[in-house]
Amino acid sequence: MKRVNSVEALEKEREKIRAARDSNKPCITICTGTGCHAAGCYPVAEAFKKALKAQGMDGSVDLRNTGCHGFCERGPLVVIHPEKILYQRVKPEDAEEIITETIKKGNIIERLLYEHPVTGEKIAHERDVPFYKLQKRIIFGNNGAIDPTSIEDYLALGGYDALAKALTSMEPVQIVEEIKKSGLRGRGGGGFATGRKWESCRNAPGNNRYVICNADEGDPGAYMDRSLLEGNPHSVLEGMIIGAYAIGSHEGYVYVRNEYPLAVNNLRTALDQTAEWGLLGKNILGSGFDFTVKINRGGGAFVCGESTAMMASIEGQSGEPRPKHIHTVESGLHDKPTNLNNVETWANVPYIINQGADRYCRVGTDGSKGTKIFSLVGKVNNTGLVEVPMGITLREIIYDIGGGIIGGKRFKAVQTGGPSGGCIPESLLDLPVDFDRLTEVGSMMGSGGMIVMDESNCMVDVAKYFMNFLKEESCGKCTSCREGTRRMHEVLNRITEGEGREEDIELLEDLAFVTTEASLCALGGTAANPVLSTIRYFRDEYEAHIRDKKCPAGVCKALITYEIDPDQCTICGLCQKTCPADAIEGKVKSKKPFKIVPERCIRCGMCYEACKFDAIKVT
Amino acid sequence: MTKGDIIRFTIDGQEVEAEKGQTILPIALEAGFDIPHLCYNESVKPYGACRLCLVEVRKNGRTRMTTSCTYPVLEGIEVFTQTERVLRARRLIMELLLGRCPGDQVIQDMASDMGVKEVRFEKGDKDCILCGLCARVCDEVVGAHAIHFAQKGSERKMMPPYGNEPTTCIACGACVTVCPVDVIGLKEEGDERTIVRWKRTLKMKQCKVCGNYFAPWFQLETFREKAKLPKDFFDACPSCRESL
Numbered sequence: 001m002k003r004v005n006s007v008e009a010l011e012k013e014r015e016k017i018r019a020a021r022d023s024n025k026p027c028i029t030i031c032t033g034t035g036c037h038a039a040g041c042y043p044v045a046e047a048f049k050k051a052l053k054a055q056g057m058d059g060s061v062d063l064r065n066t067g068c069h070g071f072c073e074r075g076p077l078v079v080i081h082p083e084k085i086l087y088q089r090v091k092p093e094d095a096e097e098i099i100t101e102t103i104k105k106g107n108i109i110e111r112l113l114y115e116h117p118v119t120g121e122k123i124a125h126e127r128d129v130p131f132y133k134l135q136k137r138i139i140f141g142n143n144g145a146i147d148p149t150s151i152e153d154y155l156a157l158g159g160y161d162a163l164a165k166a167l168t169s170m171e172p173v174q175i176v177e178e179i180k181k182s183g184l185r186g187r188g189g190g191g192f193a194t195g196r197k198w199e200s201c202r203n204a205p206g207n208n209r210y211v212i213c214n215a216d217e218g219d220p221g222a223y224m225d226r227s228l229l230e231g232n233p234h235s236v237l238e239g240m241i242i243g244a245y246a247i248g249s250h251e252g253y254v255y256v257r258n259e260y261p262l263a264v265n266n267l268r269t270a271l272d273q274t275a276e277w278g279l280l281g282k283n284i285l286g287s288g289f290d291f292t293v294k295i296n297r298g299g300g301a302f303v304c305g306e307s308t309a310m311m312a313s314i315e316g317q318s319g320e321p322r323p324k325h326i327h328t329v330e331s332g333l334h335d336k337p338t339n340l341n342n343v344e345t346w347a348n349v350p351y352i353i354n355q356g357a358d359r360y361c362r363v364g365t366d367g368s369k370g371t372k373i374f375s376l377v378g379k380v381n382n383t384g385l386v387e388v389p390m391g392i393t394l395r396e397i398i399y400d401i402g403g404g405i406i407g408g409k410r411f412k413a414v415q416t417g418g419p420s421g422g423c424i425p426e427s428l429l430d431l432p433v434d435f436d437r438l439t440e441v442g443s444m445m446g447s448g449g450m451i452v453m454d455e456s457n458c459m460v461d462v463a464k465y466f467m468n469f470l471k472e473e474s475c476g477k478c479t480s481c482r483e484g485t486r487r488m489h490e491v492l493n494r495i496t497e498g499e500g501r502e503e504d505i506e507l508l509e510d511l512a513f514v515t516t517e518a519s520l521c522a523l524g525g526t527a528a529n530p531v532l533s534t535i536r537y538f539r540d541e542y543e544a545h546i547r548d549k550k551c552p553a554g555v556c557k558a559l560i561t562y563e564i565d566p567d568q569c570t571i572c573g574l575c576q577k578t579c580p581a582d583a584i585e586g587k588v589k590s591k592k593p594f595k596i597v598p599e600r601c602i603r604c605g606m607c608y609e610a611c612k613f614d615a616i617k618v619t
Numbered sequence: 620m621t622k623g624d625i626i627r628f629t630i631d632g633q634e635v636e637a638e639k640g641q642t643i644l645p646i647a648l649e650a651g652f653d654i655p656h657l658c659y660n661e662s663v664k665p666y667g668a669c670r671l672c673l674v675e676v677r678k679n680g681r682t683r684m685t686t687s688c689t690y691p692v693l694e695g696i697e698v699f700t701q702t703e704r705v706l707r708a709r710r711l712i713m714e715l716l717l718g719r720c721p722g723d724q725v726i727q728d729m730a731s732d733m734g735v736k737e738v739r740f741e742k743g744d745k746d747c748i749l750c751g752l753c754a755r756v757c758d759e760v761v762g763a764h765a766i767h768f769a770q771k772g773s774e775r776k777m778m779p780p781y782g783n784e785p786t787t788c789i790a791c792g793a794c795v796t797v798c799p800v801d802v803i804g805l806k807e808e809g810d811e812r813t814i815v816r817w818k819r820t821l822k823m824k825q826c827k828v829c830g831n832y833f834a835p836w837f838q839l840e841t842f843r844e845k846a847k848l849p850k851d852f853f854d855a856c857p858s859c860r861e862s863l
Contacts, residue, residue, distance in 0.1 A: 301771060318768065323667060323689045476749065476768070476775030480670050480708075483715035486773040487740050507739050514711035517684050517704065518670045 003278040006286040007164040010155075010277075017152045026061045026103050027081040029144065033068025033227055034262065035384070036075035039089075041065075044076050047092035051099050061103055064153075067143040067231015070385035071131055074114060079126060079144065086126040087112035117381055117403050131382045134401050136363065136371050139347050140224075140387040143231035148266045151273040154234040160279055162350035166242045167287040170353075175246035176202060179349065181357035183369035188214055188305070188342030189418070189446045190522070191368075191435035197339060201329040202247045204337035209249045212333065212340040213240055215256035215263065216310060218302040219418030220469060222449035224373040224385050225343035229256065229263040232347070233270035237293065239349030241280065244291045247339050251292060255310050258297040267295060302419075302473035306521050307332070307340045309475065320475045321521035342447065344373055364390035368434035372445070378415075378452035379406050388433070395429040398452055409454040412553075413537070417446030419466045419473075420526035422533030423459060442533040444526065458555035459538040460545055464492040466530040474523060481524030484515030488531055498558040500546035505535060554618035557603040561619055562596050568615035569593035575607035575616065630698045643687035643698055644672050652700050655709060655729060657716075657799045658750030659688040663759045668750050669716070673708050675699040684708065710735055719743040723800045746802040749775055753794035753803060762845075763787045766794065766817060779817050789838035790814050790821040807832070826856035833857070 004010045030036075030045045045065055052058045069077050074088035080102055087098065090112060101107045113122040114129050123129050146153035154160070166175055180195025201209060213236060217225040229236060240252050256263055271293055274280040282290045296314050303309050304319040311333040313319040332338025348370060352360045361369050368390040374397065377383045381403035388397060394414055398404070405411050413423040416433075422443030424431065431437055435445045453462065471485040488511045491504050512528030519525055535542060544550045551559040564575070564584075573588035583601040586594030593615075596607070608616045624639045630647050637646045642665055647654055658669040665688040674687045677697040684704060699705065710733050717730045718738040723746055730736075754766045754777060765788035769778050779785030790812050795805045804815030810832045813820040821835035833856035843852055 303771070323686075325685075325689070325691055472772045472774075474772040476771050476773070477666075477668050477751075478670050479668065479712050479715055479748070482749070482773060482775060483719055487715065487718065490740055503739070510711055514708050514715070518673055518708045518712060520667060520686075 002276060004285065005278060005283075007168050010160065010164055010285060014155050017156045021156060024082055027064060028061060028098070028103075029064045029066045029079045029081065031067070031069045031075060031077040031079075031144065032065040033072070033075075033143070033231055034223065035068060035072030036077055037262075039072075039075035040091075041076035043092045044078065044090050044095065047095035048078075048099070051096045054096075055099060057099065057103070061099070064147050066146060067148045068227035068385060069144040070135075070137075070140060070227070070387075071129075071382065072384040073382050074384075078112075084126045085124055086114060086129060088114050130403065131384070131386070131401055134392075134396065135387050136389045137387045138351055138363075138371055139235070139344065140228065140232075140373055140385065142235065143227065146232065148231050148233055149269045151234060151270070151277060154232070158354070159234050159350075160238055162353035163238050163241055163279065164285060166245060166353050167285050167289060172202070172246045172248060175242060175353065178357045179246070179352060182352045182360045183357075183364070183367075184345065184348055184352060184360075185368060185435055186342060187344035187348070187372065187447065189444065191445055194341060194345055197329055197341070198243065198247055200327065201249075201337045201339040204330040206337050208251070208334075209247060209337040209339070210333045211240055211244045211247060211249045211252040212310065212314070212338060213252070213254040213256075213346050214305060214307070214310060214340055214342045215254055215260070216298045216305040217257065217260075217343070217447060218305055218473070219447055219449045221377045221451055222375045222418060222447055224375050224448050226257075226260050226263055227385055228343050228347055228373075229254075229260070230266050233263075233267045234274070235347045235350060236343055237267075237270055237274060237280070239346030240293060241274075241284065241291055242349050242353060243339065243341070243346065245287075245289050249339070250290050251294075253294050253296050253314055253333075255296045255298055255304070255314060257300070259300060264295065264297060271295070301475070302469075303475045303521070303523055306523060309521070310340070311338060320477050321523075323520060344448075365432060365434045365437075367436045372433070372448055374416075374448045374450045376402050376450050376452070378450075379409065379454040379457070380404070380452040381406055390434045391432045393430050393432055394424065397433065397450065398429070402452065405452065405454050409456065411452070412455050412457055413453045413459065413462075415443075415451040415453065415462065415466075415530075416449065417444035417526075417529070418449045419469045420444070420523065420529050421446045421449065422529040423453070423462065423537065424533070425537040427537075442536055443529065456553055456555070458496075458551050458553035459534045459541045460492060460495055460551075461553075461555045463530045463534045464489065464496055467492055467527075470523070470527045470530075474527070478519045478524055480514050480518035481520075481527060484511050484519070484524070485527050487511050488515070488528070492531070495542065495545045496551070496556040496558070498545070498549050498556070500542075502546060504546060505539070505542055508535065550619075560603060561598060562601055562603060562605075562608060563617045563619065564594050564596055565615050565617050566593035568613050570613050570615070572612075574610050574612065578606045578610040580604065580606060626692045626694050628692055628694065628696045628698065631700055637692040639692075641692055643674065643676075643690045643692055646692065647674075647687060647698070647700065654687060654700055655713075655733070656688060657729075657748060658752060660752055660756070660797050662797070663752070663755040665689045666751055666755060669748065670712050671709055673705050673712075675702050675705055709733060714738050716748055719745050720748055720800065722746060723748070723802070725800045746800065747777055748800055749777065750799060751777070752797045752799065753777060756793045756797045757788075761789070761791055761793050763789055763791075763841075765789075765819075779819075785817050785819055788814065788817060788819045789841050790819055790835045791838045824853065826854075826859050828855045828859035831856055 032041050076090050078087040078090045108124050176198045184194040185191040301319045304313045306321045309319040309321045328338050371387050373387045376386050415423045438445050467489040471489045474481045474485050476482040512532050516528045544552050554560050576584040581602045583597050626637045635650050654672050656672040667686040667689040672687045713730045713733050713735045720726050721742045757763050757765050765785035792805045795803045806813045810823050821837050823832035824836050826833050839853040
């Protein structure tokens with residue numbers, strides 16, 4: 001039992017942990033975040049363990065499985081400390097060589113280094129890789145340094161420092177003021193001022209009040225909250241405890257998707273540890289403050305990320321939003337004052353308390369302070385999680401950090417803000433990214449999804465994809481949202497099928513109006529964004545589909561034709577062999593180029609993929 | 620009622636009074652304003668599903684569209700029931716409802732009144748508008764909890780638990796009465812009553828005076844137990860009981 005009953009006892013324990021660690025001792029950290037897990041990090045970790053033992057070095061080298069480092073594109077990632085040499089796409093068979101060469105002799109293995117996609121330069125250290133170099137990882141940075149199942153790792157890096165400071169040297173009101181001063185805004189999508197929310201909840205009449213951590217991240221392609229909870233659950237918990245103390249709450253919930261099993265597990269481990277250490281429960285650090293946290297696993301409904309739907313779900317009712325004429329900070333969970341913040345918001349709290357609001361404020365723009373974690377995915381070279389200062393431009397994120405578009409293709413749009421965000425065109429690439437600017441251009445910050453699209457993406461098809469998601473994830477309560485999303489999808493579908501009508505754009509605008517204006521919650525309120533933003537910036541693509549019956553990007557099957565360019569056809573016959581519809585005529589070794597019979601072509605694209613000479617043209 | 624409990628506000632410029640805790644819609648209807656609505660019924664809590672009763676509310680200089688059935692009255696608010704935005708939204712909702720349930724007479728009539736003549740998308744084949752009144756009256760008034768919403772999004776529907784015969788349904792017919800589009804259906808044949816949509820059939824009790832079958836046994840027993848009535852209370856039907 002390691003229960004610490006005072007700040008002094010905590011500091012003593014922290015010193016003990018630090019004293020037992022030698023910062024010069026070699027340490028191999030292996031990213032075991034979800035991306036690297038999928039790329040096969042566990043066999044790599046196993047291979048390191050075996051190899052260290054075989055070479056009799058298991059005592060002299062530390063091996064640590066850490067949370068997500070963010071550079072998921074290049075996983076499994078391995079970092080050798082203290083030099084911080086980054087090896088990427090490591091395989092189990094590389095483990096022995098890394099130990100004999102790098103650990104023992106200090107030699108760098110070129111083959112495993114990251115290669116700059118443009119200059120071809122091999123980069124040895126994590127800090128020099130452009131992907132990391134331009135980030136500002138104040139919230140996410142520790143993910144790569146700690147084992148998320150070890151509270152000692154978190155403590156060694158100064159964990160629960162902020163809590164100790166808050167409990168012993170700050171009045172609850174002071175904490176609220178500090179958060180207000182920091183300008184922190186909710187990272188879950190709404191961007192509401194966190195400090196003001198805390199203040200309203202604190203001042204709301206009533207005895208019991210709740211704090212909730214919203215970990216029901218559901219945007220397609222977004223996984224920053226997942227990686228924080230998986231990789232550094234204590235930072236989120238520490239934020240919650242500080243928040244609860246400031247607000248005067250003694251009971252908290254983390255509402256986490258059940259589809260995030262590792263997040264649930266690591267959080268559960270963290271909760272057990274904090275309870276054991278006396279950092280949760282009764283009389284935390286001898287301060288007289290009591291606080292407990294329960295995990296509530298979500299059942300998979302996207303709409304449960306909406307605050308009132310989430311509270312209904314925690315109460316055991318179906319996850320349906322309710323009107324918020326009386327705010328949840330006054331009457332939320334069980335009709336008690338309730339403060340709900342997102343995972344990333346909570347994780348910002350310890351940093352603000354430790355560093356002070358003034359310092360925190362130095363990063364960001366006028367209306368948006370601090371950093372934001374984005375999940376950068378789609379047609380970009382370096383996909384992964386990036387933490388950047390607010391105000392950075394989209395161009396910097398996509399080209400400098402993200403390394404540009406895959407295959408050197410032309411950028412077309414970036415979709416931000418999750419399914420109900422909007423698509424931002426090339427002309428706005430120099431837009432500084434913050435809450436207000438993204439809203440101004442018809443998109444939103446959302447929880448931080450960023451999907452990059454290139455010239456081969458059809459914007460009508462993209463809008464259809466998101467609308468399909470929304471029509472299925474609408475709870476179905478409001479006519480306007482349930483029927484509105486369904487009908488927008490129907491109209492988009494007929495446009496992509498070549499059956500669009502001249503008046504369909506106007507109809508989409510009508511449906512967008514009613515869905516936005518007449519629906520109860522933010523899901524309906526923002527559901528039209530994918531449609532409106534694509535009409536706003538890519539109207540010509542809609543018109544091409546409707547009037548010319550053409551899909552300029554060559555995506556919508558009903559509107560494209562495949563043809564063989566006779567000048568480029570080498571008469572190899574590969575297309576004919578691959579065609580499942582027997583739609584290609586011609587003879588190998590003849591003099592006549594192959595030909596596609598349009599009536600038989602099912603536009604599956606198999607020949608296009610198969611042709612090695614770019615002879616198949618899509619129009 | 621103390622003085623502080625009276626709330627004064629305006630609807631389309633006309634001053635009205637309400638009690639604290641009331642919502643806009645019933646006050647407006649009582650004062651003679653014409654606000655279309657489908658999912659509101661004064662016997663149950665407002666739910667705000669159909670969205671037809673939209674109004675614009677101006678509060679502290681900010682105007683927003685909201686459903687009048689769920690919006691609690693506040694001192695000094697200004698409510699507008701006929702603005703261009705409100706009428707446009709209502710017409711579009713009506714078009715959506717007509718598109719979903721083209722066969723419902725009530726929906727056809729309302730749509731026609733609002734100038735919605737045709738729908739610009741594929742006609743649906745549903746009859747239920749998903750207002751939830753049947754389930755809400757069953758929960759809040761009857762207490763039988765025999766029907767509920769199932770699925771989400773465009774798949775949402777009303778049904779008894781797991782789509783089976785609702786074993787807690789007492790066939791009282793309250794859902795049939797409140798359904799604004801009258802698509803549930805109640806049928807009585809001989810000594811049996813059937814709630815058509817939920818496929819629930821129950822035997823009825825015979826009045827010992829007039830000999831008519833007047834209500835399901837299960838319903839009468841449930842009510843008698845709940846209200847702690849004497850054993851013979853329901854031996855006679857309500858009309859005969861009065862004349863006894």
